[in-house]
Amino acid sequence: MRFDERYFDYQTIVDYVILDSNWYNNSNGTTCTSERWSDTTWCWNGRLAELVRRESPFNAAGRSCIAQFVSYASRGGITGRGKRQSGLQSNPISSGDIADYNSCFTNHLHLPDDRNPINVPTLTRFIQNHTMCSTRTDIQDCRTNETTRDLAQRNFGYRLDGLTRPDSPLRNAITYCNRDVFPIVETEPVQSTNECYSGFGRDGDSWFRRQRCAPYENACQTKFIVNGRTTMIMKTCKHRDACMSNFSGNRQNCFSEEAMNNRARVCHFCCTGDLCNNSDNIQDY
Known part of the structure:
Protein backbone atom coordinates (compact mmCIF):
# COMPACT_ATOMS: atom_id res chain seq x y z
CA MET A 1 0.00 0.00 0.00
CA GLY A 80 -0.94 -17.90 7.18
CA ARG A 81 -0.03 -14.85 9.15
CA GLY A 82 3.06 -12.97 8.31
CA LYS A 83 5.73 -12.07 10.80
CA ARG A 84 4.50 -9.59 13.36
CA GLN A 85 5.92 -6.14 13.31
CA SER A 86 8.53 -5.65 15.99
CA GLY A 87 8.11 -2.50 18.05
CA LEU A 88 6.19 0.62 17.12
CA GLN A 89 6.81 2.92 14.24
CA SER A 90 7.66 6.51 15.04
CA ASN A 91 4.84 8.99 14.64
CA PRO A 92 4.71 12.71 13.99
CA ILE A 93 3.47 14.59 17.03
CA GLU A 188 -29.95 21.89 20.40
CA PRO A 189 -32.10 23.78 22.91
CA VAL A 190 -32.49 22.04 26.25
CA GLN A 191 -35.70 19.99 26.33
CA SER A 192 -38.23 20.72 29.02
CA THR A 193 -38.39 18.12 31.78
CA ASN A 194 -41.62 17.44 33.58
CA GLU A 195 -41.20 13.78 34.55
CA CYS A 196 -38.25 11.57 35.53
CA TYR A 197 -37.84 8.03 36.71
CA SER A 198 -37.25 7.98 40.45
CA GLY A 199 -36.30 5.24 42.86
CA PHE A 200 -33.61 2.73 43.73
CA GLY A 201 -32.00 -0.31 42.11
CA ARG A 202 -29.43 -2.86 43.23
CA ASP A 203 -27.69 -5.61 41.23
CA GLY A 204 -30.41 -6.02 38.63
CA ASP A 205 -33.41 -5.52 40.93
CA SER A 206 -35.05 -2.13 40.67
CA TRP A 207 -37.93 -0.16 42.13
CA PHE A 208 -38.42 2.82 39.81
CA ARG A 209 -41.56 4.86 39.21
CA ARG A 210 -42.51 7.92 37.24
CA GLN A 211 -42.09 11.09 39.28
CA ARG A 212 -43.62 14.48 38.51
CA CYS A 213 -40.82 17.04 38.90
CA ALA A 214 -41.14 20.28 40.85
CA PRO A 215 -41.07 23.49 38.76
CA TYR A 216 -37.42 24.16 39.68
CA GLU A 217 -36.31 20.61 38.81
CA ASN A 218 -35.51 20.82 35.11
CA ALA A 219 -33.36 17.68 34.63
CA CYS A 220 -33.22 13.98 35.48
CA GLN A 221 -30.29 12.57 37.42
CA THR A 222 -29.03 8.99 37.56
CA LYS A 223 -26.45 8.06 40.19
CA PHE A 224 -24.44 4.82 40.13
CA ILE A 225 -22.50 3.56 43.14
CA VAL A 226 -20.18 0.65 42.33
CA ASN A 227 -18.60 -1.13 45.29
CA GLY A 228 -16.83 -4.31 44.23
CA ARG A 229 -19.45 -6.54 42.63
CA THR A 230 -22.38 -4.51 43.94
CA THR A 231 -23.96 -1.77 41.82
CA MET A 232 -26.61 0.55 43.22
CA ILE A 233 -28.65 2.98 41.10
CA MET A 234 -30.56 6.03 42.28
CA LYS A 235 -32.75 8.12 40.00
CA THR A 236 -34.55 11.39 40.69
CA CYS A 237 -35.59 14.81 39.40
CA LYS A 238 -32.88 17.44 39.87
CA HIS A 239 -32.10 21.06 39.11
CA ARG A 240 -29.83 20.98 36.08
CA ASP A 241 -27.10 23.10 37.66
CA ALA A 242 -26.99 20.88 40.74
CA CYS A 243 -26.87 17.77 38.60
CA MET A 244 -24.06 19.15 36.44
CA SER A 245 -22.12 20.04 39.59
CA ASN A 246 -22.36 16.38 40.64
CA PHE A 247 -21.44 15.29 37.10
CA SER A 248 -18.23 17.34 37.24
CA GLY A 249 -16.90 14.94 39.88
CA ASN A 250 -17.01 11.98 37.50
CA ARG A 251 -13.50 12.56 36.22
CA GLN A 252 -12.09 11.63 39.63
CA ASN A 253 -14.83 9.55 41.22
CA CYS A 254 -16.12 7.58 38.24
CA PHE A 255 -13.59 7.42 35.41
CA SER A 256 -10.21 7.79 37.11
CA GLU A 257 -7.80 4.89 36.94
CA GLU A 258 -7.96 4.51 40.73
CA ALA A 259 -11.75 4.31 40.76
CA MET A 260 -11.80 1.84 37.86
CA ASN A 261 -9.10 -0.44 39.29
CA ASN A 262 -10.59 -0.47 42.80
CA ARG A 263 -14.15 -0.91 41.54
CA ALA A 264 -15.16 1.87 43.91
CA ARG A 265 -17.00 4.36 41.71
CA VAL A 266 -19.58 7.08 42.23
CA CYS A 267 -20.99 8.34 38.92
CA HIS A 268 -23.59 11.03 38.26
CA PHE A 269 -25.31 11.55 34.90
CA CYS A 270 -27.77 14.22 33.80
CA CYS A 271 -30.27 14.45 30.97
CA THR A 272 -33.22 16.59 29.93
CA GLY A 273 -36.53 15.52 28.47
CA ASP A 274 -39.36 13.54 30.01
CA LEU A 275 -38.29 10.12 31.38
CA CYS A 276 -34.86 10.43 29.75
CA ASN A 277 -33.15 8.55 32.60
CA ASN A 278 -34.67 5.22 31.56
CA SER A 279 -31.48 3.14 31.27
CA ASP A 280 -29.96 1.10 34.07
CA ASN A 281 -26.69 0.56 32.18
CA ILE A 282 -23.79 2.85 33.03
CA GLN A 283 -22.44 2.48 29.49
CA ASP A 284 -25.53 4.24 28.08
CA TYR A 285 -24.83 7.54 29.85
Whole structure:
Protein backbone atom coordinates (compact mmCIF):
# COMPACT_ATOMS: atom_id res chain seq x y z
CA MET A 1 0.00 0.00 0.00
CA ARG A 2 1.52 3.29 -1.07
CA PHE A 3 -0.04 6.53 0.04
CA ASP A 4 0.76 9.42 2.31
CA GLU A 5 0.33 7.64 5.65
CA ARG A 6 4.00 6.90 6.17
CA TYR A 7 3.73 6.49 9.91
CA PHE A 8 0.98 3.90 10.09
CA ASP A 9 1.51 0.83 12.23
CA TYR A 10 -0.55 -1.65 10.21
CA GLN A 11 -0.46 -4.32 12.92
CA THR A 12 -2.37 -1.94 15.19
CA ILE A 13 -5.09 -1.51 12.56
CA VAL A 14 -5.44 -5.24 11.90
CA ASP A 15 -5.51 -6.09 15.60
CA TYR A 16 -8.11 -3.44 16.39
CA VAL A 17 -10.44 -4.42 13.53
CA ILE A 18 -10.26 -8.16 14.27
CA LEU A 19 -9.97 -8.22 18.06
CA ASP A 20 -11.69 -5.05 19.28
CA SER A 21 -14.31 -3.88 16.80
CA ASN A 22 -17.93 -4.87 16.24
CA TRP A 23 -17.27 -4.98 12.52
CA TYR A 24 -16.93 -8.72 11.91
CA ASN A 25 -19.93 -9.80 13.98
CA ASN A 26 -22.16 -7.09 12.53
CA SER A 27 -21.21 -7.75 8.92
CA ASN A 28 -21.49 -11.49 9.53
CA GLY A 29 -25.16 -11.01 10.26
CA THR A 30 -25.93 -8.73 7.32
CA THR A 31 -23.51 -8.97 4.42
CA CYS A 32 -22.51 -12.63 4.74
CA THR A 33 -25.68 -14.26 6.02
CA SER A 34 -25.29 -17.48 4.05
CA GLU A 35 -22.52 -19.98 4.83
CA ARG A 36 -22.33 -20.70 1.12
CA TRP A 37 -21.12 -17.16 0.43
CA SER A 38 -19.07 -16.62 3.59
CA ASP A 39 -15.64 -16.84 1.92
CA THR A 40 -16.42 -15.26 -1.43
CA THR A 41 -14.95 -12.05 -2.79
CA TRP A 42 -18.43 -10.53 -2.80
CA CYS A 43 -18.92 -11.29 0.87
CA TRP A 44 -15.61 -9.85 2.03
CA ASN A 45 -15.91 -6.76 -0.15
CA GLY A 46 -19.32 -6.22 1.45
CA ARG A 47 -17.78 -6.54 4.91
CA LEU A 48 -15.11 -4.01 3.99
CA ALA A 49 -17.73 -1.53 2.76
CA GLU A 50 -19.38 -1.58 6.21
CA LEU A 51 -16.26 -0.12 7.83
CA VAL A 52 -13.85 1.62 5.44
CA ARG A 53 -14.79 4.69 3.44
CA ARG A 54 -14.93 4.14 -0.31
CA GLU A 55 -12.47 6.99 -0.97
CA SER A 56 -9.92 5.66 1.53
CA PRO A 57 -6.78 4.03 0.10
CA PHE A 58 -7.42 1.23 2.61
CA ASN A 59 -10.58 0.35 0.68
CA ALA A 60 -8.80 -0.23 -2.64
CA ALA A 61 -5.91 -2.03 -0.93
CA GLY A 62 -8.32 -4.21 1.02
CA ARG A 63 -10.23 -5.21 -2.11
CA SER A 64 -6.99 -6.14 -3.83
CA CYS A 65 -5.88 -8.28 -0.90
CA ILE A 66 -9.31 -9.96 -0.75
CA ALA A 67 -9.15 -10.88 -4.43
CA GLN A 68 -5.65 -12.32 -4.04
CA PHE A 69 -6.60 -14.25 -0.89
CA VAL A 70 -9.76 -15.79 -2.38
CA SER A 71 -7.95 -16.70 -5.60
CA TYR A 72 -5.07 -18.31 -3.72
CA ALA A 73 -7.37 -20.18 -1.32
CA SER A 74 -9.52 -21.50 -4.18
CA ARG A 75 -6.42 -23.13 -5.68
CA GLY A 76 -5.71 -24.97 -2.46
CA GLY A 77 -3.06 -22.57 -1.22
CA ILE A 78 -2.24 -22.44 2.45
CA THR A 79 -2.52 -19.04 3.99
CA GLY A 80 -0.94 -17.90 7.18
CA ARG A 81 -0.03 -14.85 9.15
CA GLY A 82 3.06 -12.97 8.31
CA LYS A 83 5.73 -12.07 10.80
CA ARG A 84 4.50 -9.59 13.36
CA GLN A 85 5.92 -6.14 13.31
CA SER A 86 8.53 -5.65 15.99
CA GLY A 87 8.11 -2.50 18.05
CA LEU A 88 6.19 0.62 17.12
CA GLN A 89 6.81 2.92 14.24
CA SER A 90 7.66 6.51 15.04
CA ASN A 91 4.84 8.99 14.64
CA PRO A 92 4.71 12.71 13.99
CA ILE A 93 3.47 14.59 17.03
CA SER A 94 -0.18 15.59 16.80
CA SER A 95 -1.36 18.98 17.93
CA GLY A 96 -4.13 20.37 20.11
CA ASP A 97 -7.01 18.19 21.19
CA ILE A 98 -5.84 15.19 19.17
CA ALA A 99 -2.55 15.14 21.06
CA ASP A 100 -4.44 15.43 24.37
CA TYR A 101 -6.71 12.56 23.35
CA ASN A 102 -3.79 10.35 22.29
CA SER A 103 -1.96 11.09 25.54
CA CYS A 104 -5.06 10.36 27.63
CA PHE A 105 -5.73 7.13 25.72
CA THR A 106 -2.13 5.94 26.12
CA ASN A 107 -2.15 6.63 29.86
CA HIS A 108 -5.44 4.81 30.48
CA LEU A 109 -4.93 1.84 28.16
CA HIS A 110 -4.18 -1.49 29.83
CA LEU A 111 -3.82 -4.49 27.50
CA PRO A 112 -3.57 -8.19 28.36
CA ASP A 113 -0.06 -9.63 28.30
CA ASP A 114 -0.80 -11.65 25.15
CA ARG A 115 -1.77 -8.61 23.07
CA ASN A 116 0.50 -6.67 20.73
CA PRO A 117 1.09 -3.06 21.83
CA ILE A 118 -1.28 -0.55 20.24
CA ASN A 119 0.05 2.51 18.52
CA VAL A 120 -2.57 5.02 19.67
CA PRO A 121 -1.86 7.80 17.11
CA THR A 122 -2.20 5.21 14.34
CA LEU A 123 -5.52 3.96 15.72
CA THR A 124 -7.05 7.41 16.16
CA ARG A 125 -5.87 8.54 12.71
CA PHE A 126 -7.31 5.40 11.10
CA ILE A 127 -10.68 5.91 12.80
CA GLN A 128 -10.75 9.62 12.03
CA ASN A 129 -9.70 9.53 8.37
CA HIS A 130 -10.64 6.11 7.02
CA THR A 131 -13.68 4.61 8.80
CA MET A 132 -17.41 5.21 8.59
CA CYS A 133 -20.59 4.26 10.35
CA SER A 134 -22.58 1.60 8.56
CA THR A 135 -25.57 2.89 6.59
CA ARG A 136 -27.60 -0.23 7.40
CA THR A 137 -30.45 0.51 9.79
CA ASP A 138 -30.07 -2.86 11.51
CA ILE A 139 -26.48 -2.19 12.56
CA GLN A 140 -26.24 -0.15 15.76
CA ASP A 141 -22.46 0.13 16.13
CA CYS A 142 -22.32 3.88 15.55
CA ARG A 143 -25.44 5.10 17.32
CA THR A 144 -23.35 7.29 19.64
CA ASN A 145 -21.90 9.02 16.60
CA GLU A 146 -25.28 10.57 15.90
CA THR A 147 -25.12 12.62 19.09
CA THR A 148 -21.94 14.34 17.96
CA ARG A 149 -22.56 14.84 14.25
CA ASP A 150 -21.90 18.58 14.51
CA LEU A 151 -18.60 18.30 16.35
CA ALA A 152 -16.51 17.74 13.21
CA GLN A 153 -13.01 16.66 14.23
CA ARG A 154 -14.14 15.48 17.66
CA ASN A 155 -16.53 13.07 15.99
CA PHE A 156 -13.94 10.33 15.64
CA GLY A 157 -13.76 9.64 19.38
CA TYR A 158 -17.44 8.74 19.51
CA ARG A 159 -17.19 6.78 16.27
CA LEU A 160 -14.39 4.80 17.92
CA ASP A 161 -16.69 4.30 20.91
CA GLY A 162 -19.50 3.05 18.69
CA LEU A 163 -17.29 0.69 16.68
CA THR A 164 -15.58 -0.92 19.68
CA ARG A 165 -16.89 -4.09 21.33
CA PRO A 166 -18.18 -3.72 24.92
CA ASP A 167 -15.70 -6.36 26.17
CA SER A 168 -12.65 -4.84 24.47
CA PRO A 169 -9.76 -3.87 26.77
CA LEU A 170 -9.83 -0.50 24.97
CA ARG A 171 -13.30 0.28 26.31
CA ASN A 172 -12.35 2.04 29.56
CA ALA A 173 -9.76 4.26 27.87
CA ILE A 174 -12.23 5.26 25.14
CA THR A 175 -15.02 6.07 27.61
CA TYR A 176 -12.80 8.08 29.92
CA CYS A 177 -10.98 10.08 27.23
CA ASN A 178 -14.11 10.91 25.23
CA ARG A 179 -15.71 12.44 28.29
CA ASP A 180 -12.50 14.08 29.49
CA VAL A 181 -11.14 15.53 26.22
CA PHE A 182 -14.21 15.66 23.97
CA PRO A 183 -17.27 16.15 26.22
CA ILE A 184 -20.49 16.26 24.24
CA VAL A 185 -21.59 19.84 23.61
CA GLU A 186 -25.29 20.50 23.35
CA THR A 187 -26.18 21.75 19.89
CA GLU A 188 -29.95 21.89 20.40
CA PRO A 189 -32.10 23.78 22.91
CA VAL A 190 -32.49 22.04 26.25
CA GLN A 191 -35.70 19.99 26.33
CA SER A 192 -38.23 20.72 29.02
CA THR A 193 -38.39 18.12 31.78
CA ASN A 194 -41.62 17.44 33.58
CA GLU A 195 -41.20 13.78 34.55
CA CYS A 196 -38.25 11.57 35.53
CA TYR A 197 -37.84 8.03 36.71
CA SER A 198 -37.25 7.98 40.45
CA GLY A 199 -36.30 5.24 42.86
CA PHE A 200 -33.61 2.73 43.73
CA GLY A 201 -32.00 -0.31 42.11
CA ARG A 202 -29.43 -2.86 43.23
CA ASP A 203 -27.69 -5.61 41.23
CA GLY A 204 -30.41 -6.02 38.63
CA ASP A 205 -33.41 -5.52 40.93
CA SER A 206 -35.05 -2.13 40.67
CA TRP A 207 -37.93 -0.16 42.13
CA PHE A 208 -38.42 2.82 39.81
CA ARG A 209 -41.56 4.86 39.21
CA ARG A 210 -42.51 7.92 37.24
CA GLN A 211 -42.09 11.09 39.28
CA ARG A 212 -43.62 14.48 38.51
CA CYS A 213 -40.82 17.04 38.90
CA ALA A 214 -41.14 20.28 40.85
CA PRO A 215 -41.07 23.49 38.76
CA TYR A 216 -37.42 24.16 39.68
CA GLU A 217 -36.31 20.61 38.81
CA ASN A 218 -35.51 20.82 35.11
CA ALA A 219 -33.36 17.68 34.63
CA CYS A 220 -33.22 13.98 35.48
CA GLN A 221 -30.29 12.57 37.42
CA THR A 222 -29.03 8.99 37.56
CA LYS A 223 -26.45 8.06 40.19
CA PHE A 224 -24.44 4.82 40.13
CA ILE A 225 -22.50 3.56 43.14
CA VAL A 226 -20.18 0.65 42.33
CA ASN A 227 -18.60 -1.13 45.29
CA GLY A 228 -16.83 -4.31 44.23
CA ARG A 229 -19.45 -6.54 42.63
CA THR A 230 -22.38 -4.51 43.94
CA THR A 231 -23.96 -1.77 41.82
CA MET A 232 -26.61 0.55 43.22
CA ILE A 233 -28.65 2.98 41.10
CA MET A 234 -30.56 6.03 42.28
CA LYS A 235 -32.75 8.12 40.00
CA THR A 236 -34.55 11.39 40.69
CA CYS A 237 -35.59 14.81 39.40
CA LYS A 238 -32.88 17.44 39.87
CA HIS A 239 -32.10 21.06 39.11
CA ARG A 240 -29.83 20.98 36.08
CA ASP A 241 -27.10 23.10 37.66
CA ALA A 242 -26.99 20.88 40.74
CA CYS A 243 -26.87 17.77 38.60
CA MET A 244 -24.06 19.15 36.44
CA SER A 245 -22.12 20.04 39.59
CA ASN A 246 -22.36 16.38 40.64
CA PHE A 247 -21.44 15.29 37.10
CA SER A 248 -18.23 17.34 37.24
CA GLY A 249 -16.90 14.94 39.88
CA ASN A 250 -17.01 11.98 37.50
CA ARG A 251 -13.50 12.56 36.22
CA GLN A 252 -12.09 11.63 39.63
CA ASN A 253 -14.83 9.55 41.22
CA CYS A 254 -16.12 7.58 38.24
CA PHE A 255 -13.59 7.42 35.41
CA SER A 256 -10.21 7.79 37.11
CA GLU A 257 -7.80 4.89 36.94
CA GLU A 258 -7.96 4.51 40.73
CA ALA A 259 -11.75 4.31 40.76
CA MET A 260 -11.80 1.84 37.86
CA ASN A 261 -9.10 -0.44 39.29
CA ASN A 262 -10.59 -0.47 42.80
CA ARG A 263 -14.15 -0.91 41.54
CA ALA A 264 -15.16 1.87 43.91
CA ARG A 265 -17.00 4.36 41.71
CA VAL A 266 -19.58 7.08 42.23
CA CYS A 267 -20.99 8.34 38.92
CA HIS A 268 -23.59 11.03 38.26
CA PHE A 269 -25.31 11.55 34.90
CA CYS A 270 -27.77 14.22 33.80
CA CYS A 271 -30.27 14.45 30.97
CA THR A 272 -33.22 16.59 29.93
CA GLY A 273 -36.53 15.52 28.47
CA ASP A 274 -39.36 13.54 30.01
CA LEU A 275 -38.29 10.12 31.38
CA CYS A 276 -34.86 10.43 29.75
CA ASN A 277 -33.15 8.55 32.60
CA ASN A 278 -34.67 5.22 31.56
CA SER A 279 -31.48 3.14 31.27
CA ASP A 280 -29.96 1.10 34.07
CA ASN A 281 -26.69 0.56 32.18
CA ILE A 282 -23.79 2.85 33.03
CA GLN A 283 -22.44 2.48 29.49
CA ASP A 284 -25.53 4.24 28.08
CA TYR A 285 -24.83 7.54 29.85
